[in-house]
Structures are given as C-alpha cells and as structure tokens.
Amino acid sequence: MLTYIVRRILYSIPVLFFSTFFSFLFVSYAGNPVNLLRQNPRVPQSTIDHLIHQEHLDMPVIERYFYWLHDVFTDKLGKSLVTLQPIWPQVTRTMGHTAQFIIISEVLAIILGVAVGIFSAIRQYSVFDYLFTTISFLGFAMPTFWLALLLQIAFTDIFLHYDTRIFYTSGLNSLPGGPAWSWDRLQHLALPIATLCIISFALYSRYMRASMLDVINSDYVRTARAKGVSEWRVIMRHVFRNALIPITTVAALNFGALLGGAIVTETVFSLDGIGFWFVQALGALDLYEVMAYLFVTAIFVVVFNLIADILYGFLDPRIRYD
Amino acid sequence: MAPNDDSLFPTAQAVEGEVIAPEGSIAPLVDDTQAAGLDLKVRSQWSYARMRFFRHRLALIGLFGLVIIFGAGIVAGHVAPYGYADIDLEHILQGPTHAHYFGTDDLGRDQFTRVIWGIRTSMEVGVFVAFVSTFVGLVVGAIAGYYGGWLDNLLMRVTDLVLTLPLLAVLLTATRLLGQGSQWRVSLILVFFFWTGIARVVRGIYLSLREKEYVEAAKASGAGDARLMFRHILPNTLGPIVVNATLAVGTAILVEAALSFLGFGIKPPTPSLGVLVSDAQRNPNDWWLTVFPGLAIVAIVLCINFVGDGLRDALDPTQRRMRA
Secondary structure, rough: HHHHHHHHHHHHHHHHHHHEEEHHHHHHHHHHHHHHHHHHHOOHHHHHHHHHOOOOOOOOHHHHHHHHHHHHHHHHEEEEEOOEEOOHHOOOOOOOHHHHHHHHHHHHHHHHHHHHHHHHHHHHHHHHHHHHHHHHHHHHHHHHHHHHHHHHHHHHHHHHHHHHOOOOOOOOOOOOOOOOOOOOHHHOOOOEEEEEEEEHHHHHHHHHHHHHHHHHHHHHHHHHOOOOOOHHHHHHHHHHHHHHHHHHHHHHHHHHHHHOHHHHHHHOOOOOOOHHHHHHHHHHHHOOOOOOOHHHHHHHHHHHHHHHHHHHHHHOOOOOOO | OOOOOOOOOOHHHHOOOOOOOOOOOOOHHHHHHHHOOOOOOOHHHHHHHHHHHOOOOOHHHHHHHHHHHHHHHOHHHHHHHOOOOOOOOHOOOOOOOOOOOOOOOOOOEEEOOOOHEEEHHHHHHHHHHHHHHHHHHHHHHHHHHHHHHHHHHHHHHHHHHHHHHHHHHHHHHHHHHOOEHHHHHHHHHHHHHHHHHHHHHHHHHHHOOOOOOOHHHHHOOOOOOOHHHHHHHHHHHHHHHHHHHHHHHHHHHHHHHHHHHHOOEOOOOOHHHHHHHHHHOOOOOHHHHHHHHHHHHHHHHHHHHHHHHHHHHHOOOOOOOOOO
16 A cells, blocks of 8 residues: 555656646746736836846746746745745635635535435435436536526625625625624635535535445345345445445545636635636736646645545455555 | 546447347348247347437437527527627616517627527537547547557556646636637637547547457458458447537536636637626626526536437446436
8 A cells, every 4th residue: 555655656746747847838838927027117127137037037948947846846836927926825825715615615515415315316216316316417517607606696686685795795804803703704705615515516416326326236235135134224334335435536536626626616706715816827927826826736636636546445445556 | 427437338249139039039030030920120229229319308308408509509690689799779788678588788789699699609619629529539549549559658648647737727728828719729729638538438448349359350350450440449439439529518618618707718709608608797787697698508518418318328228227
C-alpha cells in the first residue's frame, strides 16, 4: 500500500509539471500582461521597464516558465502582474470561503443522496422512486448557473414584495462583525449551498440507487436472506455498507473537482471564492494569477484522485494495489 | 447513468444469442420454420435494437421532444414571429403576452424569437462538437487500441494531462485566449477537449476485441489490419459510440451555455441560449428573460438524456436494464 501511494505521488509530479508547463505556454501566448499597464498614463515608462526586467518578461517563454516555477516555491506563487500584490494571501482567503460552502453543501448532498438512494432501491419503481428519479434527471439536465439564477430571482422577488430578507443573493457578509456575524454569513451562503447541493444530490442519489441495486441482487445477500436474517438487518448490514463503497470514490472525486470548480455558482452569487477570483483574473489576463489558480486546482484534483483510489482499496479488500 | 461509462460492452455477441432458433432444429433455419408453419422471422441485430428502442417509452418521448425542438431550430426563420434583432422601443421589458409569448427584452426584442434562434445556435454547437469529436476520438482510439505502442502511451498521457485540470477552467482559459465570440471557434475548442473521452472508450473496446477468436480467425484467413480494424472490430464499437455521441450533444450544449454565460463563449449578437441568459442579467427582475432560455436548455438536455438511455438499452442488451 505504502509503495503504491509513493509511486502514485511520484507519478503525479511529472504530470503536474507538464500540465502547468503547457498551461503556461498557452496563457502567455495569449497576450502581453504589460499592455494594460502601458495604457495607464500614470505609470511611467521606467516602472514598466523595471517590471519587464524584474519579471523576466523579455526572456523566452520557456525560461520564464522556470522563473515562474522558482517563484512558486520560493515566493509562495509569486506576485500578480496587474496589481503587483502577492498572490498567496488572496488564494488562502478565497480558498477559505470556497471551502466553507463546498463542505457544507457536499455533506448535505451526500446525506440526502444516500438516504434517498437507499429508499429508491428498496422500493424500486414505487412513487417515491419515480419522484426522485425525475428530480435527479432534472438535476442532470439543468445548467448550474440557471438554477442559481432561479433561486436568486425567487428570493429577490420575495424581498421586493414582502420586504423581508430571508437569504441574501450576493456577497458574503453585510455585517462587519459582532454577535450576529455567523448568522449573517449563513444567510449569504444559503443559496449557493442550496444550488450546489441540488446538483450534487442528483448525482449521489442516482449512484447510491444503482449501487444498492447491484448489491441487493448479489449472491451473498441471497445467502443472508436464506439463512433467515431479518430484512432490516440484511439492508443495513449487508447491502448498505457495501453499497457505500462506490459512493466514497465518487464523493472524493467530486470534492476535489468542486474545490476548484464552483466557478459558476460563485460568479452568480458574487462570492469571494477562488473560482470567482479566477474568472476575474482571466478577464484581466493576469498571467500569474491564472497560473496560480490552475496550479492549486490541479494539486487538488491529483490529491483527491489519490484519496479516492486509496479509500477504494481500503474499503474493498478485493482490490489490491501492489 | 454516467455519460462517460467505460464499461459498455460490445453489442454483437449478446444479440447473436437471441436469434430465435427452435431447440434442436437444424439449419437451414428460414426454410424449415416456414415449412413447419412457425411464424418466425430471422431478424438482424439492428432490427432487434430498433424494437428495443421503440419499446422504451421515455426514449420515444425524448425523441419526439427533440424532433420538435430541433425542428423549430432548423426552420427558425419560418417559426419565429419576429426577426431576432428587431428592436421595438415602444414595447420594452413586457411580460409574456399573446403578442410576445416569452415577453420582450430591454430593447423590445421578442424573447420567443430569440429563444428559437438560440436553440438553433446551441443545436449547431452541440451536434458539431459531438460529430467531430466522435470522429476524431474514433480514429485515434481505434489506432491506439489496435496497434498499442507509443501512440497508445501518448494518448493515455495526454488524457491524464487534460484530466489534471478542471475542464471548465481550461475551457474558460482556452476560449478567453483563442475562441471568444465566434460560434465555430468555440465549437472547435470544445472538440479539442471532448474527443479524448470517446477515444478512451473506443481504445478499451479495441484492446479487448483484438484478442477475440473471431478476429484471430479473420486474421488467419488473410484479412489485413485495415480490414480487421474497420470491418470486423468497428461494428462492435458502434453501440457505445452512438450512446456516447448522443450524450455528448447534451454535454456540449451545457458547457457552451456555461461558457457564454460567464462571458467567455459565444458573444452577442449571436443568440445562443447561454448568451440569452447572460443578457438577461441586465434586467434580473424580469424573470421571463432568464426563465425561458434556461427552460429550453433543460428541455433539450433532458430529451437527449432520455434518448441516450433508450439507445443504451437498445444497443447494449448485456447491461442490466434500468427503467428510468
């Protein structure tokens, strides 16, 4: 097991290297980040020259990649080319906000999805099953941004008509601090959480249902029933626990993808998360911020892929890694 | 369920098992059954697939919906009551009425007309992306799976690289830098990231089928590489490919809508469904501007998923039947 983990980590180093290398080539090919500064009449030419020299912008792209890599490890992801601010504090701040609402919404979605998946499988083709099948099919077909907008419109309308604020539709906080601060934050996060939760719920409930049905039809469940184990015990001990194995993998992968990828939801609700930060950096063509984002999210994906594989091997002893 | 299901089995073996032959009867089958007065028809595997598809209720509903929606998109110029750029400043931001089914936007343009034209754009993007990426993925996957070697290695490493980065982020970067604005450039960029999925599926099937006895038999009777690849193995990959290509249309439409919504995809004045939702954010309180284009996306993708599920059941009888 340990050799497997070490080998996987060693393998992901070249993968990360090449994917950042190609992204760097690609992003720097797009445009000169200094052009924005040139358009600003208050920035003197000497500052620009200094910047070009300091950031090695007159060097070939390949050399600049290695300067960037050097910055990543010695200067914590380097500095923005547009605002000249260090990138690391921005990444940690936005990442914190993203993690807050991703964790809440994913935990909710997993609990709900697993519960609904179990009952749909036990009562296959019942009204309950059809109802939630319809809901999850809608969830698969629905663009995330549209669902987010619908929630936003609904709650803005409630506010306009009845003059009561239940949930806020953009931003993170309207209070600077104080005792009501956490409640205020929750009122802001509720709609983004609901959006992501519905989309992920569709996924988890379907997977859970399919995996429950797989296990229910297996031989060892028939054996358990044949030796007279009560139905409740069969479902809880034999079926449920084995059906959870595929879900852990799906959840780990989804989690890794979402930590960097709630771009749409964050943008709709103007949340100061890492996805929204990335969209703004991309709009401004801020090379180093875009690269920082791609680098951080690539690490998340690699790490959570690894976690998914390890969990799978740990939970299902039929899988052997050697 | 999952659109990128690698575990799809080839269609042929299972269907061959289903050819109706009375126990113990000896060939020639057709003549004997006629003579015995049994009303048996020898059916091809495609006619079995067709039968299974038309028995799938949701798939038929999906197909029917798609014909209507895409049909309206194809003849948009005839269906739409107004021109998509017709400005009518006396009727701006009106809710749905008989004159304007879906209301009007802040320039008095008819939203129903714009949704119809948006369907056309989104449909073109979806079908183009699915078609071209399936073709590319098929060729690359077949060669990689059949010959193996460096090409196979390269393909798998490229897919690994692409998988490291979140797709939406990569697509946003790519469209921001290369393809912003034009419908066809956005489509080409989508193709660039979509073909790897199909290539992986096709590769897997080729890897397992090239070891099969019937391929060996064909090889022994002198078939060349090209004949083995396209004549003997390719037909067995068609089931999964058709299913994947169908679902890819829906995925491409969803991704394009997200890109356009964020402002990095297709740009106005081309009315794609994502652009319409994005435009609507200038007047967020006029719900009809947001709701109707979004509903169109949901309807299209829902229908495509139903058809895809029906095709999977029809072409892939080895998979356990899952009633939706």
